[in-house]
Amino acid sequence: MLIIPIKEGENIDRALKRFKRKFDKTGTKRQLQTRKQFNKPSVVRRAQIQKAQYIQGLRDAEDI
Template identity: 75%
Template sequence: MLIIPLKEGENIERALKRYKRKFDKTGTRKSLYGRKQFTKPSIEKRAQIQKAQYVQRLKDQESI
């Protein structure tokens, strides 16, 4: 369970935004969606390769 301490006089929207950011960083949602439906290991590997290629392209464009 995530605990977000409220600071003195902090806006509730700001605290909610911190909670959402922290929740995304933990990867909980991603793991839940991953368990929802089975994906073959070959498809997972292909997705990882495509993501790595995309990131590499971004880094190459940035260096130019």
């Protein structure tokens, strides 16, 4: 459970922003999305390889 201490006189928007940032860092939302539907390990691995190839291509294009 996330606990965000609010200081005296602090704006609620600022506290909400801190909460959202902390929530994103925990990865809870991403984990819920992955658990929503089962993916075969081979499909997950293929997606990881494709993502790595894409990023490597971007880095190679940047070096040129």
